[in-house]
Amino acid sequence: MSGAVTRAALVGLGTMGPGIAAALGRGGVAVTATDTLPTALERAEAMLPIARGALDALGRTGEDAAVRFTPSLAEAVEGADIVIENVPEDVAIKTALYGAIEALVPPETLIVSDTSGIPISDLQVGLAHPERMAGMHWSNPPHIVPMIEVIGGKATAPATLAAVSALVSAIGYLPVRVKKDVPGFVENRILYAIMREALDLVDAGVVEADALDTCVSWGIGYKLAVVGPMALLDMAGLDIYRSVASFLNKELSDRKDVAPLIEERFAAGKLGLKTEEGLKAYASGEVARLTGERAKRLIAVRRALEGTA
Numbered sequence: 001m002s003g004a005v006t007r008a009a010l011v012g013l014g015t016m017g018p019g020i021a022a023a024l025g026r027g028g029v030a031v032t033a034t035d036t037l038p039t040a041l042e043r044a045e046a047m048l049p050i051a052r053g054a055l056d057a058l059g060r061t062g063e064d065a066a067v068r069f070t071p072s073l074a075e076a077v078e079g080a081d082i083v084i085e086n087v088p089e090d091v092a093i094k095t096a097l098y099g100a101i102e103a104l105v106p107p108e109t110l111i112v113s114d115t116s117g118i119p120i121s122d123l124q125v126g127l128a129h130p131e132r133m134a135g136m137h138w139s140n141p142p143h144i145v146p147m148i149e150v151i152g153g154k155a156t157a158p159a160t161l162a163a164v165s166a167l168v169s170a171i172g173y174l175p176v177r178v179k180k181d182v183p184g185f186v187e188n189r190i191l192y193a194i195m196r197e198a199l200d201l202v203d204a205g206v207v208e209a210d211a212l213d214t215c216v217s218w219g220i221g222y223k224l225a226v227v228g229p230m231a232l233l234d235m236a237g238l239d240i241y242r243s244v245a246s247f248l249n250k251e252l253s254d255r256k257d258v259a260p261l262i263e264e265r266f267a268a269g270k271l272g273l274k275t276e277e278g279l280k281a282y283a284s285g286e287v288a289r290l291t292g293e294r295a296k297r298l299i300a301v302r303r304a305l306e307g308t309a
């Protein structure tokens, strides 16, 4: 592909898809979005104005490029400069889809995955044109969190990475180039280290779940939004870090499997907000209220950090 991306196809409209569609549209990229589930298409269409309202509140006002929804993959990818894949985190599902996409698009069309951490080399291995594939990892909620990781696999062409990074910048996001295709990339390696320790602390009865969230959100979370971990090391003092790390690192969770609490809830179909019960149960109307309230607070924090509050 040569030149700027102006038309995107979005495949998969679950948790991530609708916000991505809104963000691309507001960034001037026309979107045709598809999903195999009619209910997902309906939900995404209903979510679009809500996500656009969040973009307005962020001060990202302006004309929206067209965002269309279709049940047809062929219609979605027709004429697209880039296909953004957002289907479940499963290698078999993703690679089967790439086969179908490659049969429909010319070799220069970019294909990117929003995978949370499957190495891009594993995803691109069966492609006829693996050089046009990269990782484009958004963060949830994708229309509000302004950073996107860009990852190349073994066969990704430098021009593909340049085009994806240029798209990220063009829609007003910060591209973070991940230099090695490691599982989980950067964001989720950090997040999952936190999640593993958090689950271990709650499981061991060290702290109640709500109190852990207070500790992380108002302690390290609030601070890390302003001072990243590498900068925080200098702020704390490397002597202090060295002393603490010398006894604490060996105490931290190093479990290799998924915590039993998560396995138990997963087996019971309790997946979180999307099933109205996960680690907590949500009363009727609570999911919409919480989602709206969190969006409002995230927007306020982002505007304060950007100095536009």
Ligand SMILES: NC(=O)C1=CN([C@@H]2O[C@H](COP(=O)(O)OP(=O)(O)OC[C@H]3O[C@@H](n4cnc5c(N)ncnc54)[C@H](O)[C@@H]3O)[C@@H](O)[C@H]2O)C=CC1
Residues within 6 Å of the ligand: 011, 012, 013, 014, 015, 016, 017, 034, 035, 036, 037, 040, 085, 086, 087, 088, 089, 090, 093, 097, 114, 115, 116, 117, 137, 138, 139, 140
């Ligand atoms: N949920 C999150 O917080 C984040 C997820 N991701 C990643 O983004 C991807 C999507 O995640 P979610 O939106 O959470 O998943 P989801 O499970 O909420 O949605 C996936 C959607 O893909 C559709 N789908 C499945 N197979 C399809 C196919 N062959 N063609 C078209 N549509 C198909 C499903 O019907 C569903 O609507 C995953 O790789 C995930 O790891 C990335 C960042 C954050």
Ligand SMILES: Cc1ncc(C=O)c(C(=O)O)c1O
Residues within 6 Å of the ligand: 115, 116, 117, 138, 139, 140, 141, 188
């Ligand atoms: C639990 C969890 N897992 C993956 C991701 C992103 O890939 C997120 C997120 O973006 O918030 C997450 O919360």
